[in-house]
Amino acid sequence: MNCKVSTSDSFFKAAINITGSKSETNRLLLLQALFPSLTIENISNSDDAGVMQKGLASNETVVDIHHAGTAMRFLTAYFAVQEEREVVLTGSSRMKERPIKILVEALNQLGAQITYEENEGYPPLRISGKQLTKDKVTLPADVSSQYISALLLIAPKLKNGLELTLDGKITSIPYIQMTLALLEEIGVKTVFKENVIKVFPITEEVLPKTLTVESDWSSASYYYSIVALSKTGSQIELSSYKENSLQGDSALATLYKQMGVDTTYKKNSIVLTKVPHEAASIEFDLTKTPDIAQTIAVTCFGLQIPCALSGLHTLKIKETDRLEALKTELTKLGASISVTDKALFLEVSNTLNSHVAIDTYNDHRMAMAFAPLAIKTPIIINDAMVVSKSYPDFWEDLKALGFEVL
Known part of the structure; x- marks a missing residue:
């Protein structure tokens, strides 16, 4: 029209x-999927938030996120830690042109099993979920903050947590700080010092909590x-x-x-x-x-x-x-x-x-x-x-x- x-x-x-906020909503939706005791209010009514919800709730073997770039990055990390589950994560023709190699390589370095279905470095992805035991990875500091946030959001579920080193000048600090603040709000311990971010694993159940999205x-x-x-x-x-x-x-x-x-x-x-x-x-x-x-x-x-x-x-x-x-x-x-x-x-x-x-x-x-x-x-x-x-x-x-x- x-x-x-x-x-x-x-x-x-x-x-x-x-x-x-779409940004806050998508982060909290992923955390809620990992920790079901969380309740979210004032969820974004955007298509992107809807796609994220559907992707997280899907039991299908193929998950299509259409144009939703945030969902592609966040769901890649989410499905990587869903043990004994295999999915193909795909999207629109434009999504298949948007690079994701840096995130895939980082997850694979942590022990994930992700391969490319078509062109190397781009969606669609075949993801075989498993427990990730490695806890150290390095990313270029000037990459999209969504790559960084995707890793940070799943970090409390990793057996040994995560130590993420950002190499170079960090470009998207506000979005990283948003992710860390939301993790802290649900009880996850984090440290962000110079170019190193540490997220500690959750050792106890996350208590029931209602979070309101700005x-x-x-x-x-x-x-x-x-x-x-x-x-x-x-x-x-x-x-x-x-x-x-x-x-x-x-x-x-x-x-x-x-x-x-x-x-x-x-x-x-x-x-x-x-x-x-x-x-x-x-x-x-x-x-x-x-x-x-x-x-x-x-x-x-x-x-x-x-x-x-x-x-x-x-x-x-x-x-x-x-x-x-x-x-x-x-x-x-x-x-x-x-x-x-x-x-x-x-x-x-x-x-x-x-x-x-x-x-x-x-x-x-x-x-x-x-x-x-x-x-x-x-x-x-x-x-x-x-x-x-x-x-x-x-x-x-x-x-x-x-x-x-x-």
């Missing part, structure tokens, strides 16, 4: 409730963009959020301050307010928060602010090559933009083409990052329902703000 997005007003006063900060990014592009005084309240978040994307509050958005923390929500302050140019290192790069680039284009965004090397292996996709779609709108394999540079452009059809490349973030530009000009989003991967209610929530979505 393609949709045309527009709005006749650029002043907003509204409150939106956003479901649980709402998704990545989903909040689109409202930061809307407020940044709106009239001074516009205000959107989002729930449920907390000031001391485990999510790295909570850096939005600091980053968007330079684009005229103030963040106020209330008991269970945040209030975004448009204020008359915008930087002359934006320069961000998004090594720790690459998932919000698309939103920031589109916001800067809409505000006619030049930007230089670095630390984006992981974007090339997401649902699509997000850097090339951004370049292609922003250029359609009239942007002057260049990209490398890890950075994006946007110059000021006085051109903003109307009624442009934005291709989304099976990527939920492409659809949602470009939608706020409807404040400036009507825009068409192709394959609009791709948003269901992380935020199924997105278009309905935009309608509640006063956007027309046809």
Whole structure:
């Protein structure tokens, strides 16, 4: 389904409730599968969380996770420790192009039995679950944090725990810290010192515990963009959020301050307010928060602010090559933009083409990052329902703000 997005007003006063973080949800779902005494509240209603739940509950010999990259990484580790169970873990044609060799090699070094069904280094995988007794492995520090988190999440179930050494400069510390914080919350002892992470094995039963998932900060990014592009005084309240978040994307509050958005923390929500302050140019290192790069680039284009965004090397292996996709779609709108394999540079452009059809490349973030530009000009989003991967209610929530979505 393609949709045309527009709005006749650029002043907003509204409150939106956003479901649980996809990142937190998927981590807790895996921990709940390992430790059934856990209860989870405010689970994300995203496709990715649904795929993760189905994968964990499946008794089939083939588990298909479609486009869900997190599920591919986490379930690879999960099935590796399911003794006497063999599964083939597969996904969409794009998933079969996304590398997983680093994680597979790490698990095999720990004693796992994982082989490739088609092309070496890529899904589908044949996984024969077994007890893993080795406890030391090294990974490049700049790999996707999901490889690292996948290993950390199963570590309490390993006979001797896990000592994971990260070689080089670590790029995704917030997501690693989120994983470790959730492990600590259920009673697992962890140590993260310099480039070595230790997770100790569980020696006693995990006590019954209810864990509440904080709402998704990545989903909040689109409202930061809307407020940044709106009239001074516009205000959107989002729930449920907390000031001391485990999510790295909570850096939005600091980053968007330079684009005229103030963040106020209330008991269970945040209030975004448009204020008359915008930087002359934006320069961000998004090594720790690459998932919000698309939103920031589109916001800067809409505000006619030049930007230089670095630390984006992981974007090339997401649902699509997000850097090339951004370049292609922003250029359609009239942007002057260049990209490398890890950075994006946007110059000021006085051109903003109307009624442009934005291709989304099976990527939920492409659809949602470009939608706020409807404040400036009507825009068409192709394959609009791709948003269901992380935020199924997105278009309905935009309608509640006063956007027309046809």
